[in-house]
Amino acid sequence: MHFYRLSRYVALVWEPTNCSVITALLSCCTRTFSTTRTFSVRKKSPYSSVDSDRYSSLVKSVSSHRVSAQTPENLEEQDVQLYGPVVKSSTTANRPPSPAKLPKTIHPLLNQEKSFAPGESYYEGAPDRIILQRGQDRGAVPSVTRILQQTMSPEQQFFLERWRKKMIAQLGEEGFKEYSQNLFRQGKLFHTAVENVLLTTQEADTTDPGQEAEVPAGIEGCLNSIRHVLDDIRGVRAIESRVLHDKLGYLGIVDCVALYKGVLCVIDWKTSERSKPFLSNTYDNPLQVAAYVGALNSDVNYNYQVENGLIVVAYKDGSPAHCHRMSSELVLQYWERWLVRLDEYTEKK
Structure with a gap:
């Protein structure tokens, strides 16, 4: 039976009427194989690996933002996106990393003569507010x-210098001066x-900060941005108050x-037009908070001490602010870096 079927298939294939069909099939297969080989050996375009979405969004963000959105920070980020990270020379890259600088004088962050404030939800006394004496304090310290x-x-x-020159080129000397003054005024109004919100909340003992x-x-926009943060703030002890580290000067x-x-916490309010979701995006702000913590703990005008910090970045478009909490361990790390910067300043003087 199997032999019979095989003989039938052979006969069918070799019928003269089917030769043209077989020839056409072989020609089609040959063309398909040839085409496949052509595609497989074609050189890959060097532009096929470019992330067009990434660069189109970059160009769109640069060209669509107002001048005020250009800052030294995003210029640096744009350079990294366009050109990649900085690659050091081979001689420098082969060297072992230099050790981190250590402060010449180790000064404690905490004050052994002070106690920590109790964690009550509400502080009954009025917040401390020591005014900076411009004639006495400024210049000398x-x-x-x-x-x-x-x-x-x-x-x-x-x-910073490149950003300043770019802004002057676009706005002119007087325009850049006015722009800087407007930023300063907006910051003062925000603070x-x-x-006012914190004092109103504390006096009225309300759970709706900013209502009155x-x-x-x-x-x-900035105030709407931090409303969810204000809901978690209680027991205000100091507002816009001077702190002095007498020993470190x-x-x-x-x-x-x-x-x-x-x-x-020592709380520092910041405003920004660009998102800063990570603590590293705030640059020297953690050093500033650590310096304030150390000065407050040393200042005799305050009968308590602090070891935690908080940086709140408010956004002008009203989007929810980013809160960067600094634990006692993190504040201590930035305190040591602050002491190094203080040494550098002293050496320059």
């Missing part, structure tokens, strides 16, 4: 801001509004000292 500005790394100085506080025009003004989710 450097501020935290001045020390950080004068000890910036060469990379930070480069991007004043937050102060007046909001200045132009900062509604520097001063600063803390934005706020209060309980955040039950933990006493």
